[in-house]
Structure formats: structure tokens, C-alpha cells
Amino acid sequence: MALIMGLVPAGLEAQAVLECQRCHGELELLRQHTRTLADARRMLVLPEELAASAHGHMTCTDCHAGFGRFPHPAAARTTGCADCHEAAEQEWRRSAHAGVEGEEAREVGEVVTCTQCHGVHTVVDLERLAEGPELARLNERCTACHELQRLSPPDPHRAAEGVGCHSCHSAHEQLPPADPESRMAAHNQPQFCGACHQEAAAAWVNDVHGQALLATPPEDFDPRRGIGPPTCSTCHDAHPTAVAGERDFTVAAVERCAECHPHAAQTFFGTYHGKATALGSVIVATCADCHSAHQIFPADDPRSTVAEQNLVPTCAACHPYARPAFVLYDSHPEPFNRHRNPAIFYSFWFMNSLLIGTLTVFGLHTLFWWVRIKVDERRGIFHGPGHKHGPGQGQGQGQGQGRVRGEGDEHE
């Protein structure tokens, strides 16, 4: 169906636009020629709307060539966006929005064209589009379909000036992260997240995780099943992006490290650091506090924050008086491992033996006591205060009672 036009009250063009506006500025008139009100609305073009758009300097016939005469000739065609925006169109053709063939088509849904994001006569120029309310409106269009990816206000990417969906996902070449061509594909994240987060990315590519990522060919990744070395989003997520230092991130980060490092996590959760973290404390040390976030190396690598010679400054971040003796603390103790630290091993077994031994001896002591009393009761022997007189006996008459009482009374 043909798209309709508006009016720019300026110069030569203004005259032409005014002509079109005679019909396309009058809803009632249009309604007489259309089947439904919705059709009429679609053909209505408000001049001020068009004037404010990026195409405000153009006349109607620049896009709607051949519609200059009325009645409109049957052969008249509206120009495609691609005629001018060739590069954008090329990018779009490669994106998921251009349509997906085969099985995934149903899942992904219909094709998303230029106008669905940019509007028809309200196209906004690039400068305004990249910031403020226009950017917010553009993001709203993305999240109208991608509901789950909607960012809530505290999300740092939403709060950041000029950052929108397109900043990470590109403007026209959007691909699902599972696609190795996607900017947000696992092995592309360091490059594209690093475009803004240079420091983190620069450090990270050299550490164990970055090196492992670079050494893994893209086809070996399956982010959906969590296969492959960790990338930016493995720890930081995407929608919403988790912010370091916040409780949710801290707890989630430990859990994520634990997915690949279960033994380290298990021993960590045996310490005060781990237990307090599990219960929501954010002031105690977690994985990244000791191992760093983006410069993780094995402990025998001198670059590692947990290398022997670096432990004092690492621990001193929280414990300012840390000294070489202090850092002999075992952050991942293994009480069952005699060779790792005999003192921990033996104190663990000593305390366990004491606990079990004491409770066993006195548990039995208690049990036998109970049995003795119950056995005696069955034989008619009662224990406890008041029973030695036997039931029903008056005071001062019981056998074996009151050596004092009997005689004491006489004294009085």
C-alpha cells in the first residue's frame, strides 16, 4: 500500500507539499476514500511532524515519486529507504531482523523493517537519535518485542548517557548472540564491550580467562549451554547488567565462579568469608577480592594477586595490618587433607573426636539413667524427691526420712 505525505511550509517545496496536504492533511476527507478509519489514519500526514523529522527538508515526491498528480497513476511507486540508505540496508540484510529462514523463523517472528524502528514520517536524524528522549523512544521500540531484555532504571547501561540497545547490538546488523557473527557472541564480547570498557578488556585478554577465550575457536562455543571459557557476560550478565560491588552481583559472581571451580567454592564456603557472603554480606572477601576480576592468574604466576609475594598487599586491601605471617591464613582450607595444613587437619579431628566422644559417653550415661529409673519404676522403686516416704504416709512417719526432722522437732 502506498505511503502518504505531508507539508513543509518553506520555499518551493512548500508549494508542492501544500498540494498533497489538501487531501493527506484532512482525516475526514481521507475517510471517504478508505474502507476503515485505520487506513485513513495511516494516510494522514501531519505537516509539523514531517517538518521536525530528519526528512523535513525533502518534499513528498522525493520518496513518493509519481504521486505528484491526482488521481495518482497506478504505476506510481514509493521509493525504498535503501535507495538513499544503502549501507544501512546492506547491514540490515545480514541481521536477524531481515528474516530468518527455516526452523527458527517461527521462533524469531516476522521481519522487522526500517519503519518499525524509525517510524514513517517521524524519522529522527542521527544526532538526536543517539541521545535523550529519542534514544529512549528507540529503545522502547526494541523492548516492545524484546520484553525480557528491557533494562530497569538502575541498570548502568540504561543510566549511562547515550547508551542504547544499538550500542552493543549494532544499529542494523543485529544477530542473536549464539551467532558467531554477532557482536555479542562470546568471542566478540571483549572487542565490543571493550570499546567502552577499555581498561577491563585490556587487562582481561591477558589473564587466564582471556587467554583461554582467544585459544578457543568460535565454533567450539555454545553459550546457550555454557560451553567455552567465560566472557564478559558470563560474569556480568547482560539484561540487566550486574554491577560489581552490589549484593546481587557479589553472590551471583561467586556462584558463577563455582560453576567451573566447584572445589575452590566449596572450600571458600567453609570459611568466614564464604559463609558471610552466602548470607548476604558484601563487606567480606569473595573470589574477585583476592583473585582480582580481570587479572586472574594461577598462584604460581608472579602476576597473580594471590602469588606468594603479592599476598600481603592483596590481603591488606581489607586487613590493613596484614603481614607475611598473617597471609598464611588458608582461604580454602581442607580439613580432611593432612598434607595441606597439618594444624588444621589435627585440630579438626581433635574437635570432632571431643564432640563425638563427649556426646557418646554422656549420651549413653543419660540413656542408661533413663532405663534404670524406668526399670526401677516397674519394680515399684521410685526415685525423686518425695518418694522415699512412700505414697500415702503422713509427715514424720516415713521410713528413713528426716534424721533432722524427727529429732529437730523435739528440740523446739
Place this chain on the structure above:
Amino acid sequence: MSNHIVHHEYGDGGVPLDAAQRGRGPFIWRFNLFHRLTHGFAIISFYTLILTGIPLRFACAPFAEPLMRFWGGVEQAGLIHRTAAVFMVTYTFVHIVYMTVKLVRTRDKRRMLWGSDSLLPHPQDARDFLQQWKWYFGKGERPRFGRYSYLEKMDYMGEVWGFVIIGGSGFMLWFPEFFGRWMPGWMFNVATIFHAYEAMLAAAFLFTIHFFNVHLRPDKFPLDAVMFTGRGTLDYMEEEHPVMMDQIEAVAHEPVSHKAIADRRAPPPTRTQTMVAAIFGFAAWGVGLATIGMILWAALC
């Protein structure tokens, strides 16, 4: 008939709730106000310490997070924990001063340290312990206890041991920077193990064995409030502490003095005192058993 021989029954003539009020005879003082207050402080601080510590120790258990939320978060629970610890150290210090002053002032120091009134462990306690086992198997009479039975001495010495172990390790973990100046860091790992296991031992011992010995034995069930009201009947005292009563009575036998027992005679606890003791006792019992439940529950995780 002397007025100090009373058959104590409450209500419709049934058995008093408090085992220490059962039987006949005048009431005899067993614990003075200082003893009772100290024990009350011990209960309050110990329960606070256990209930703030247990969610951290068993952080993986389902009850940990709600309990921590109840305390207002990990940091606040830690603050309450350390406040209770300081409270415990304070009254323990006062107790030590009290005992020292008492020892200095007493004429018969040997009796206080080594006599049947003593709280310190003696060879007689080992003999009593063996005698108790003989009695269980019908090979002898029940041991006759003095002022403190070996179980009560164990409770006391257990508190001393627990105080040193838990208190010492607790202060290490409270001030790691200070202790870390002259201790190798793995001592904090060791301190954590000692702190946690000694606390578990204390809780498990008090909430099962101490409770049974003192309150839940069929011959005392459901409550022995002597530590709260401070007094028990003559019958009760003769049952629980016959050697002590022998000594009191031996003095009383002498013509000059019926004084020994008269001095120790207490007015019967009022109804209010009994009720308060019962409510306090049952609350402590309930929370204690719940704590045991939590430890067992946590053992599954």
C-alpha cells in the same frame, strides 16, 4: 508441730511442677541471688551467642537466611554476637572476683577447694561416676553426691573450658589484624574450627545432656527450678545432695545448734516466682531443643 515442716502441694494436691518443690521438709537455700543471676546471665548470653552464631556456622542450611534476616543481617548479627560475648566476659570476670574474694575471706580454704562443697573436680567424682554406672547395671547403690555432683562439676568445668576455648578463639577472630601480627594466619583457621566445634559441643551438651540430667529425668520431669528460685525442699536436697545434707544435719545434731539448718531455711517460693521460673525454664528448654533440631537439620546440608 514446727512450722518448717510443710507438705508442699499446689492446687488440687497434685505433684508440684517444679521438682525442687516436691516432697516434704522445709525449703533449704541452695543458690543465693548472685548464683542465680549469674546463671540467668549465662542463659541469656549463651542463647544469644548460639542463635547469632548458628546461622553463620550453618550458612548453607535453609534456616540460616531467615534467622540472619531476623537479626538484621550478617553484620548486625555479628555486632549482637560480640555484645553478648562482652557481656559474658564481664559477668565471668565478676564471678571470678566473687569466688576469689570468697576464697580469701573463708576460714576453711581447704574445705572450699578440696572438701565436698567444692566445685573443683576431685577423685571422688571419678568414683561417683563409676558408681553411677554400677548402679545402672544393678551392681551397687546410687552414688551419694555432695553439694555438687560430678555432672554439675562437669557443667561448671565445661563452661570454664568452653569459655577459654570459645572466648580465646572468638577474640582472635574478632581482632585478626592484632593477633595476626604475631601469629601465623592459619591459626585463624584453627581458631574457626575450635570456635565452631566447641560451641556445637556446648550447645549439644547443654541442650540434651544438661537438660536431661536436670529437668527431663523421669524422677524430675518436667522442670527443676532450683537454679531459678534458689531453693528446694529438704526431701529434694536429700535426694540430690545427700552428703551435703548429712553435713548440715550433723551440725544440727549437736546440742548447741539447730542453727545450721535453720540458717539455710528458706521461705517457700511464691506462686509468682514459681511461674516466672517455669516460663523462663520452659522457654529456654524449647529454644534449646529447637536449636538441636536446627543443628541436626543443618547436618543434612
